[in-house]
Structures are given as C-alpha cells and as structure tokens.
Amino acid sequence: MMTSENSTGFPWLTHYDEGVQPSIEYKKHALFAFLDEAAAEHPRRTAIIFRNYRLNYRKLNELVEIVAANLRAQGLRDGDRVSIMLPNLPQTVIAFWAVLKAGGVVVMTNPLYMEKELVHQIHDSGARFMITLDLVWPKISELRDKLGIEKIFVTKISEALRFPLNILYDFKSRREGTAKQVPFDNETLLPWKVLLKGKERFCTRIDDPAERLALLQYTGGTTGIAKGVMLTHHNISVNVQQCCAMLQELVHQKHTFMGLLPYFHVYGLTTCLIFPTSLAATIIPFPRYVPKDVLDGIAKHKPTIFPGAPSVYISLMQQKDVAKYDLTSIDYCIAGSAPMPVEQMKRFKKLTGAAIIEGFGLTEASPITHLNPIRGLNKPGSIGVPFPDTEARIVDMEVGSVPLPPGKIGELIIKGPQVMQGYWNRPDETAGTLRNGWLYTGDIATMDEDGYFFIVDRKKDMFIVGGYNVYPREIDEVLYEHPKVKEAVSVGVPHATRGEIIKAYVVPKSGETLTKNEVISHCRAKLANYKVPRQVEFREELPKTIVGKVLRRALRAEEEEKLRKKKNTKSDDQ
Structure with missing residues (x-):
C-alpha cells in the first residue's frame, strides 16, 4: 500500500497536490451509480446541452431506465454485448448508461469504420444488438448479412433537437438529398423511438462490480489487430474516483464540459461522458469537429473544462477570427493522446487563461494512469505522476524484469486497480501484456528524480493522427x-x-x-x-x-x- 511514509519507492507522492492521498477507499459500486447519484443530488441541474435541446439529470436518468426496460423487453440478457455506433449525441449518452443499467456490456464502435474494421469488431465481440445513426445506415445495410446483428436500432440527429430545429433539420436533409430512408420492419430493424416508449423503468442490480464487464473497448495494441479490452464496472469506476482525487478542487464546483473528444474512444468516453457525470456536470456534445461550431459553442455556453487533443487546441488557435471569441470561461484543459508542444501550450494558455493539464493513459488502464498536479509542480512535456494506488516503473526493454533508476530509458509498466482484466478471447496476448499484475505498456519512457514520467517514444511503430491511434x-x-x-x-x-x-x-x-x-x-x-x-x-x-x-x-x-x-x-x- 502506498503511504507518504514509504515515498522513497514512490518519489511522486511528495509532489501530489495538498490533500491528495496516496491511497483511496473506493466505492465498490456499479458504474451507473454515478448517474444515480447525480440524478438524486442534482435532479434539476442540466446534464446535456445540444443545440436547442436541454436535459436535466432527473429526466436523463428517467430516459436511461426507460430505454433499459425496453432493451430487456427486446430480449437483451445480462452480459450481452451491444454495439453503440454513434457520434457524440444525447442519444449516445442515453444509450451508454441504458445498456449498463439493462445489464449489458457496451461495445463502442467508430461510425467511421469501413467494412473490414466493422465486421471484425462485431464478430469478435459477439454483439447481439446495435444502436446507430441513419447517416451510417447505407454502410450497415450493405454489411448486414455479414455482421449478423440480431437487432438494430436507428436514431437520427433531429431526434435530439427541439421544435423548430428538428423540423428544419429534416427539411434541409431532404432538400439536400442527405436524408437516409431506413426500411424499418419492427422486428429486427427498429427506430430509436421504440426504446423510448412507455413509462416502465429498469435498473439491474450488480453485486460484483469487480467481476462484471461494463465495456469491451477495442484497441489495436502493438499488433494492429483490434482486440477487445475487458474493463469491469469497478475498473472504470475506480479510474473515475482516481480522477476525482487528483482533481479534487473540481469536485464540489459546478462545471460544464466540452464533449468534443469522440465517445467511441476510451479517452473521450471517460473525460467527456463518465467523469463529468460523476461531477453532475453539464455536457455539451459535438458530433464532429467544426472549428467555427466549437468556438461558437464555447462563446455561447461558457464551458469550464475542455478535454482535448493538442491537435484540436492548435487548430482552434489557427482560426483567422479566433480573437473575436471569448474563450476565457475555460478554466482547465485536460490534454492527452499526444504531447503538446510547449510553445503551443503557452499560446493557448495566453488565449484562454486555462491551465493545461497533461496526462497519460491507455485503453488497458481504463484509461488514465498519470496526470500533472493541478496546482503543484507542472513539468511541460511530462505526462506527470501516477494516480493514487497506481505504481509505475521503468524496466529494461530486453526482459522487462529489471527496474531502472531515474534518468534511464526503458519500458513503462503499470500496476493499479484500473488495469484491465485482459483481452477478450485472447489469453496468449493477455499473458504477454499482463505479467505478475503489471501492465506492460510497450511505451518507452523515463522517470526523473521527482517521480515525473516522460514518454520517449510511442508503442512500437504506432502513431497518432488527430487524436486517433493509427x-x-x-x-x-x-x-x-x-x-x-x-x-x-x-x-x-x-x-x-x-x-x-x-x-x-x-x-x-x-x-x-x-x-x-x-x-x-x-x-x-x-x-x-x-x-x-x-x-x-x-x-x-x-x-x-x-x-x-x-x-x-x-x-x-x-x-x-x-x-x-x-x-x-x-x-x-x-
């Protein structure tokens, strides 16, 4: 157990912000307990803002449990995998929590996937149900026989809009020829509204959150072959609680989060959906990155926290008319997915006044493992220090068993309660990545005398484009x-x-x-x-x-x- 008394082995402990404890007593509950708590303690607080659509936490939880009840009525069983193939929309938030409350396992699926990628993920996960968008229906229609999905539920963007925008959106889509006609059969291909009917609510009981899978999140690892990372309710819940501990001064404040990072990516799912829900914060989802829309959204809704990738921050700074927007509502930017150049960091801070907090994570760790202190020593270019209850070492790259001293370059390995259960149906690859409780990241890194970690190189041959692992x-x-x-x-x-x-x-x-x-x-x-x-x-x-x-x-x-x-x-x- 980590304590301040044994900080010699964990030099980063002395650099934690005041009040951050080396070890946490975790709530052992289902992941959706964060939504239950937000709805109970802040029922009237706005949960989601999407254009002219607003939803408070009481209504969000009600819709989630109605959708959960209808999923059960459609035949969903405990442990069934459900593919959510949606961009960032209110329906995505509802579907995510509803699948969990129905007892299912979420499989977040990238709507940009082409045939090979999509067929592999659906087959490998064994997903029975899919919740998707009409705009990607043509792709799914062509692959429907190959996918083997039992039931597909299709929504559209206008269903997340209020009058008159919903009518105008559909009219514009028809006029421009972008409207998609979905041949619903009310048996295996159904409209989203089927999941919203009635008033019956359902919420499963989870007595073993450390054993029950919540998320099957696909990642390429270092092989390029997408593997399902098995994350339990406890894995993800613990990671959110670790975030709250490291960023404790945010916990008792009212916040609005930019929901720009894609929910189908584990970084976006955690920082733009699950973590803000744990704070009963307001979420502003963006289905796609359009710089003007993002700048307009910041100026209008005054978000206080902006999780993002350096490429997004840099892109916004390069907009010709960025100076005319008031971006000063942003207090914190949680930057991940790639290092942010120091000069660009300074420019963005000057533009917004926001503190940029760099960190590190990977899908196999739910995903966050390191973060720079919010008030303490922040080292530009560093991924920061390990989370509470998280051990990190630099070991030799040949065998991976010899711990290296500060300043030496080696492989970063991690141990903590947020580390995955393993890869779905891949025991050999699991054994190679999880060794004696340690997660071998494949990242080449170094640790300095203060216990701050620096990534020297990425996973073998992998690179990051626009925040995506490629x-x-x-x-x-x-x-x-x-x-x-x-x-x-x-x-x-x-x-x-x-x-x-x-x-x-x-x-x-x-x-x-x-x-x-x-x-x-x-x-x-x-x-x-x-x-x-x-x-x-x-x-x-x-x-x-x-x-x-x-x-x-x-x-x-x-x-x-x-x-x-x-x-x-x-x-x-x-």
Whole structure:
C-alpha cells in the first residue's frame, strides 16, 4: 500500500497536490451509480446541452431506465454485448448508461469504420444488438448479412433537437438529398423511438462490480489487430474516483464540459461522458469537429473544462477570427493522446487563461494512469505522476524484469486497480501484456528524480493522427492489396501544424504506372478517413535491415530532418 511514509519507492507522492492521498477507499459500486447519484443530488441541474435541446439529470436518468426496460423487453440478457455506433449525441449518452443499467456490456464502435474494421469488431465481440445513426445506415445495410446483428436500432440527429430545429433539420436533409430512408420492419430493424416508449423503468442490480464487464473497448495494441479490452464496472469506476482525487478542487464546483473528444474512444468516453457525470456536470456534445461550431459553442455556453487533443487546441488557435471569441470561461484543459508542444501550450494558455493539464493513459488502464498536479509542480512535456494506488516503473526493454533508476530509458509498466482484466478471447496476448499484475505498456519512457514520467517514444511503430491511434500494419496491408504495388510501408511523419500525418512510401511493380491519387483513392475505399495517407512518395526501393525488414524509423528520421531544415531555413529568412 502506498503511504507518504514509504515515498522513497514512490518519489511522486511528495509532489501530489495538498490533500491528495496516496491511497483511496473506493466505492465498490456499479458504474451507473454515478448517474444515480447525480440524478438524486442534482435532479434539476442540466446534464446535456445540444443545440436547442436541454436535459436535466432527473429526466436523463428517467430516459436511461426507460430505454433499459425496453432493451430487456427486446430480449437483451445480462452480459450481452451491444454495439453503440454513434457520434457524440444525447442519444449516445442515453444509450451508454441504458445498456449498463439493462445489464449489458457496451461495445463502442467508430461510425467511421469501413467494412473490414466493422465486421471484425462485431464478430469478435459477439454483439447481439446495435444502436446507430441513419447517416451510417447505407454502410450497415450493405454489411448486414455479414455482421449478423440480431437487432438494430436507428436514431437520427433531429431526434435530439427541439421544435423548430428538428423540423428544419429534416427539411434541409431532404432538400439536400442527405436524408437516409431506413426500411424499418419492427422486428429486427427498429427506430430509436421504440426504446423510448412507455413509462416502465429498469435498473439491474450488480453485486460484483469487480467481476462484471461494463465495456469491451477495442484497441489495436502493438499488433494492429483490434482486440477487445475487458474493463469491469469497478475498473472504470475506480479510474473515475482516481480522477476525482487528483482533481479534487473540481469536485464540489459546478462545471460544464466540452464533449468534443469522440465517445467511441476510451479517452473521450471517460473525460467527456463518465467523469463529468460523476461531477453532475453539464455536457455539451459535438458530433464532429467544426472549428467555427466549437468556438461558437464555447462563446455561447461558457464551458469550464475542455478535454482535448493538442491537435484540436492548435487548430482552434489557427482560426483567422479566433480573437473575436471569448474563450476565457475555460478554466482547465485536460490534454492527452499526444504531447503538446510547449510553445503551443503557452499560446493557448495566453488565449484562454486555462491551465493545461497533461496526462497519460491507455485503453488497458481504463484509461488514465498519470496526470500533472493541478496546482503543484507542472513539468511541460511530462505526462506527470501516477494516480493514487497506481505504481509505475521503468524496466529494461530486453526482459522487462529489471527496474531502472531515474534518468534511464526503458519500458513503462503499470500496476493499479484500473488495469484491465485482459483481452477478450485472447489469453496468449493477455499473458504477454499482463505479467505478475503489471501492465506492460510497450511505451518507452523515463522517470526523473521527482517521480515525473516522460514518454520517449510511442508503442512500437504506432502513431497518432488527430487524436486517433493509427497502426501502420493495417494501412500497409491495404496498400499491398493494390495490384500495382510491389512494396509499401506507412509512416507517421511530423507535420508543422497537425502534429503527425500519414505518409505512404510505395515501390510500384516493374512496368506499372501508379499515381498518388490512385493510392489515396484505394486507401479511402478501405480505411476510415483518419487512416488514409495524406502524402505518397514513390521509391525504387525501401531501406531495410540485413534480414529484409523495412526500416520504418529511418523513413521517419528522414522526414524529421526535412522538417528541421525547413524550420532552420525559415528562421534564417527572418
């Protein structure tokens, strides 16, 4: 057990904010208890604001339990997996809590998925039900037989709007030809309103939150093959309670959260849905990132907490008319998914006055493990210090059993109550990642004398684009599917404004003529948009090791050198 008395082994404890305890006595309850408490203690407080739609916590909880009752009536059983394939909408919040209260297991599904990704996730998870959006129905319709989903419930954006916006939205969709006609059959393909009918409510009882799965969250890990991370009610509840402990000065205040990070990503799900619910905070969901809409939303609704990715903060600063918006309501930005350049951090702080709190997490840890203190020593570029009850070590990269001293580079391993149960139906991969209670992250890092951690490199070959984890093996396989491609490799290369973009290096087959547009179009047909390469370079050969392995890092180093020279040239010109 961690205590201030044994801080020699845990040097970060001395840097916790005043009042933050090394160990917490956790509430052992179902994850949805956070919603129950918010509805009981703050029934009239606004839970959701979406355009002209507002919902308080009493009504939110009522709708959640009505949907839960109807899911049970439709045949949902304890432990059944339910795919929620929605952007950030009020329906997404309702569906998430309703599946849990109905006794099901949530499978958050990216609406941007293409056929291969979607079919794999649905088959692997064994999801029986799906809740989705009419705008993605054409994709689902084509794959319906392959997916094998028993029941699909379809909603539309106008169902989250009040009069007259709901009427205007549908009229505009029909006029512009974007409206989607869904052939409901009232048996296996049903409208969202079916889940809202009646007044009967249901909430399951969970006596074993440490054993009952709440979420099957898919991640590529380091292999590129999406795996379901098994997170229990207790795993996620504990992580939220750890957040509350580290950010304790937020707990007894009234807050409004920007809900911009996608809920289908575990970082967005925790920081923009579950954590704010635990604070009985107001959530402003954004279905997609449109800079003007975000700036308008901040100016109008005055959010106080803005979880986000550095690429989003940087993008907002680059808007030509950003100075005309009042962004000073933002008190805190919880930054994750990628390091935020120090200079950009300073600029955003000057623009908003917000404190930027950098942290670290991964799906396998529910997801947050580290955070910079909110009031204490904040080290730019650091992921901060481990959460209460969370041990972190740097170990040798060869065997992974030798703890390394401060300043040495090695693999980051983590132990704590938020760590996953394992990978769904993958015992071998679970055994390789969870060893003697330690989660081997695959991240290369170092710890300084104060117990602050710094990520040196990312998981092997993985890169982050716009806040999303991208695994090059998947892109490489798609590139190799092109009939004119001899060899190919994808690399995350540095970009002056976006952080990273995907670049494909391609060796065409002898005698073949291949264009950049052909390569990009081929990828766009098979991959989610954020995985599509933005640059293509043709080469006669690719750099390789003596055993024939492509040197991906050498290609990245070339791009880093190009960017460095470009910056130096620009500096010389000035």
